Amino acid sequence: MSFLHLKKFYERYKFHLLVWSLYIIYEVFILGLATHKFREPGAYLLVYIVNILTFYIYGFFLKKIIKTGSIPIKILKIVALIAIMIFAYVISTFLLILLFEQIRLLEINSSRSFDREFILPCIYRSILYIGYSTGYIYVVKSFQDQKKVEALERQNLVTQIEKQALENDLVQSQNNYLRSQINPHFLFNTLNFIYNDARKKAPMAADAIMNLAEMMRYALKRPEASEMVPLSEEIEQIEHLINLHKLRTANNINLELEVTGDMFGLRFPPLILLTLVENIFKHGNVSHSTQPAFIKIAYEKDKLNISTINMINDNKGKQTESHHVGIDNIGKRLNSFYGNDYIFKYYKDPLNRYITEIDVTVVNPLARLNR
Secondary structure (H helix, E strand, O other), rough: HHHHHHHHHHHHHHHHHHHHHHHHHHHHHHHHHHHHOOOOHHHHHHHEEEEEEHHHHHHHHHHHHHHHHHHHHHHHHHHHHHHHHHHHHHHHHHHHHHHHHHHOOOOOOOOOOOOOHHHHHHHHHHHHHHHHHHHHHHHHHHHHHHHHHOOOOHHHHHHHHHHHHHHHHHHHHHHHHHHHHHHHHHHHHHHHHHHHHHHHHOOOHHHHHHHHHHHHHHHOOOOOOOOOOOOHHHHHHHHHHHHHHHHHOOOOOOEEEEOOOOOOEEEOOOOOOHHHHHHHHHHOOOOOOOOEEEEEEEEOOEEEEEEEEEEEEEEHHHHHHHHHHHHHHHHHHHHHHHOEEEEEEEEOOOOEEEEEEEEOOOOOOHHHHHO
């Protein structure tokens, strides 16, 4: 055994070593001095080997017994264990005496016999150390139970604190939800009032208000970005966006939206179409007289194709970094929804046009039913 192992053993059992040392000193020296009776060293060695082994062996099995089973079964097992330990104590003591006499640790006593005078003191000593072991086990168990109770109380306190925090969060969420219901309601009522007031005086402004209101309404009711949405609703939003830009530029926009195929029931990741269209308006030339921008959406035989074509606006070259951010985000969103089962290409052709293409396989039973 290395020094490190000895150190670990000492750290783990130093309390036991201290108590046993004090107890042995008390029995050997103090009682010996008081009674003026000392035995030979071999006798003390034999006695404490048997005593200490009895203490720990009985304690080991007692811990196992008290963990499981009903009380009557536990009592029967403990009684049986005590009887076995007493028997083992008597037999092992007698055998060790014979062994110690053979190896000269004890003087040979030819008159020694396995009789009542030998057995009764052994029974007394075995019961004494069984009692010590029982007390030790129950003291340790009581400390362990107390620690468990304290741990449960701490856990209960933490649970109550977390529960209170959740209740507070729930109240806050309810308040936020109520505010989110009140604020949009007020906003749309106001926009509706402005729309009705402007419809006769400024029809173009009224149309802009209506398109803006529809886009805001969709943005507020839209589910989480991690969920698919109806493609038809996304198409409606890009139509509103195109209309707003046309109104803003007095219809000076040369952009065509082509939708072919049955889109009913077809679902698609949100924000991708809007990002493509916003990139066209931000970085493309949508007012070219002979080269219109195109947004094409086609669905046929479970194949969805989305493509955009627009002339590049050289005057917006400084915005290419934000353009690439939008394109990168589209790629990430497609990957998160379709894994590797998609094609996404974007490039500049010789005619100075920027082209994007998305191809995905989308099985749509609803679309099939409506063919």
